[in-house]
Amino acid sequence: MEAINVIEGEVSVLDRSDVDTDQIIPKQFLKRVERTGYGEFLFYDWIRDGEVELEPHPILVSGRNFGSGSSREHAVWALHQFGFQTVIAPSFSDIFYSNSTKNGFLPVVLPEETCREIATAGQARVDLENQTVSWDGGEASFEIDAEIKRRLLGGLDDIALTLQSEDAIEAFEAGPGGTYGPVTTSL
Amino acid sequence: MPKTMFDKIWEAHEVKENLLYIDLHLVHEVTSPQAFEGLRMSGRKLRRPDKTVATADHNVPTDGTPTAALIKDALSRKQVETLEKNAADFGVPVYSLGSETQGIVHVIGPELGLTQPGMTIVCGDSHTSTHGAFGALAFGIGTSEVEHVMATQTLNQPHPKTMRINYTGRLGEGVTSKDLILATIGKLGTSGMTGYVVEYAGEAIEALTMEQRMTVCNMTIEGGGKAGMIAPDEITFEYMRGKAGVPEDFEAAVERWKQLPTDEGASFDTEVEIDASAISPMVTWGTTPGMVTQVTATVPDPEKMDSPADKEAAERALQYMGLEAGTPMEEIRPERVFIGSCTNSRISDLREAAGAIKGRKVADSVRAMVVPGSALVKTQAEEEGLDKIFEEAGFEWRGAGCSMCLGMNPDTLFEGERCASTSNRNFEGRQGKGGRTHLVSPTMATAAAIEGHFVDIRNWS
Numbered sequence: 001m002e003a004i005n006v007i008e009g010e011v012s013v014l015d016r017s018d019v020d021t022d023q024i025i026p027k028q029f030l031k032r033v034e035r036t037g038y039g040e041f042l043f044y045d046w047i048r049d050g051e052v053e054l055e056p057h058p059i060l061v062s063g064r065n066f067g068s069g070s071s072r073e074h075a076v077w078a079l080h081q082f083g084f085q086t087v088i089a090p091s092f093s094d095i096f097y098s099n100s101t102k103n104g105f106l107p108v109v110l111p112e113e114t115c116r117e118i119a120t121a122g123q124a125r126v127d128l129e130n131q132t133v134s135w136d137g138g139e140a141s142f143e144i145d146a147e148i149k150r151r152l153l154g155g156l157d158d159i160a161l162t163l164q165s166e167d168a169i170e171a172f173e174a175g176p177g178g179t180y181g182p183v184t185t186s187l
Numbered sequence: 188m189p190k191t192m193f194d195k196i197w198e199a200h201e202v203k204e205n206l207l208y209i210d211l212h213l214v215h216e217v218t219s220p221q222a223f224e225g226l227r228m229s230g231r232k233l234r235r236p237d238k239t240v241a242t243a244d245h246n247v248p249t250d251g252t253p254t255a256a257l258i259k260d261a262l263s264r265k266q267v268e269t270l271e272k273n274a275a276d277f278g279v280p281v282y283s284l285g286s287e288t289q290g291i292v293h294v295i296g297p298e299l300g301l302t303q304p305g306m307t308i309v310c311g312d313s314h315t316s317t318h319g320a321f322g323a324l325a326f327g328i329g330t331s332e333v334e335h336v337m338a339t340q341t342l343n344q345p346h347p348k349t350m351r352i353n354y355t356g357r358l359g360e361g362v363t364s365k366d367l368i369l370a371t372i373g374k375l376g377t378s379g380m381t382g383y384v385v386e387y388a389g390e391a392i393e394a395l396t397m398e399q400r401m402t403v404c405n406m407t408i409e410g411g412g413k414a415g416m417i418a419p420d421e422i423t424f425e426y427m428r429g430k431a432g433v434p435e436d437f438e439a440a441v442e443r444w445k446q447l448p449t450d451e452g453a454s455f456d457t458e459v460e461i462d463a464s465a466i467s468p469m470v471t472w473g474t475t476p477g478m479v480t481q482v483t484a485t486v487p488d489p490e491k492m493d494s495p496a497d498k499e500a501a502e503r504a505l506q507y508m509g510l511e512a513g514t515p516m517e518e519i520r521p522e523r524v525f526i527g528s529c530t531n532s533r534i535s536d537l538r539e540a541a542g543a544i545k546g547r548k549v550a551d552s553v554r555a556m557v558v559p560g561s562a563l564v565k566t567q568a569e570e571e572g573l574d575k576i577f578e579e580a581g582f583e584w585r586g587a588g589c590s591m592c593l594g595m596n597p598d599t600l601f602e603g604e605r606c607a608s609t610s611n612r613n614f615e616g617r618q619g620k621g622g623r624t625h626l627v628s629p630t631m632a633t634a635a636a637i638e639g640h641f642v643d644i645r646n647w648s
Binding site: 016017018020022023026027028030031032033034035045063064065068069070071072073074076091092093094095098099102103112145147148158159162163165168169172173177180181182183184185186187 | 200211218237238260262327328335378408411433434499500594
């Protein structure tokens, strides 16, 4: 994962709430077995039907409950590969939020009013280290889990980090915790 | 200190702070190929194949195609074949197309006895919340997390908040668990449960069968919830008894599972109360599951919405759905009916739908299909003669899979077609580009197929 910190530049606006991952990347593009090549299919139906126009600026601002629905990580890949580096919205679905942070793609939660101000300003600067978004005429702070922030700033590999706790995992498996659940290979 | 069921499961699975051990990893063909590829690229093994199981469901045709190699759609074929190869390479058991235990991942887990109380269960699919009906902590994850679980059998998880929804009273005659969860999402909104693990409780929940409870937990994600849970009880244990994957010493396991329910006096971050006896059969009118109303009501007026955002969203939804405010829901005429999906494709759903037919025929204006959730459900239904009841009435009887819930296979709506669907999402284009989805219960879908329009199942004879 690439490290991120400051994201600065023009703002694209998608003024809708409940933008679900079926819209972000429609199902027909989930048949691919690769991680790349999704950018051109972003909002496939909306863009082809002329419902929305989006420039690949670094910052996207949208409405509440962004990324709802399906867990498809392809949605984050598509947004990122299209050119966005961060999405600012009043709320995100839990899975989309988590998927974003695994890809060096920054979800920023700010109140609806603030989102509208940033959309109107058209230019903004997102600073992960200081947890701020600033724009011509304003600045706001955002919350982010300290551990998620550390990993984003360092571009750290989740799996490699967890494998540093290999001993703890082995100890867990050797204890009562290791006995939960079925043995799928013996069905 | 009294604990919630969630607390008990979380604490029993913490390898260290916020690193959870995963007891069961369910895998399907759409969200796994990049994860398997990631393992290969980094030279990592899949840590616990014995806690992992794979099936092909999202992409499979339901026309009786017997094996992956014969799938006509080249991309779908490649994806299912890739799953088979990955499973073989990494030692994971796989139930692919043609297997007698193939099916929707959230249908086969419970029916094979893999889903058990007290477990942590994940899958690269948002409807993993289904398994919480057994008193498990089960939630959907993305492909990076799928790879993480494959490599480490653990997940990094920030501690979620907890919510309990207490349902007072009982559901009325003809009102189903599908209506209960749709009404709940209608009340709380599509992000009302975001950040929460939700425990469903109360008399109305205790009275539900296991398959009805799965419908409730399944749609937790449509309210934004991370996971839904229901305390295990005798109904749970009876359902599980004798299933293939359950513990050998079942009675000893039952004694352990009886310790799981939330202790008296345990506290939740949020508690909500809903009167179950006031819930009616529900139908969605818009393009999110929260855009839902009683079948006896009319299409709502965007002008009367609370906020500008709600008004705008409703206006756009009505335009997409081709509906006008004020139209009685019962006058809406679907041309397609879909009975299936991980929400409502289990044997009891099919029994209820078939039972409502009573010798009647599907309306000439309607094309209706039934897609069993698994090959085992299909076999069971055929043994009971349900397939004949459906076919004689004019329903198509198909093979098992996710099918028209998301239309990745050839089962899709055409542009502008309107569908009464027992699935879980009425998003724009979900069942096919330009398709219009109304979410309902299996009996409501059956009645709509026969009458050619929605009817109040309670007054339908």
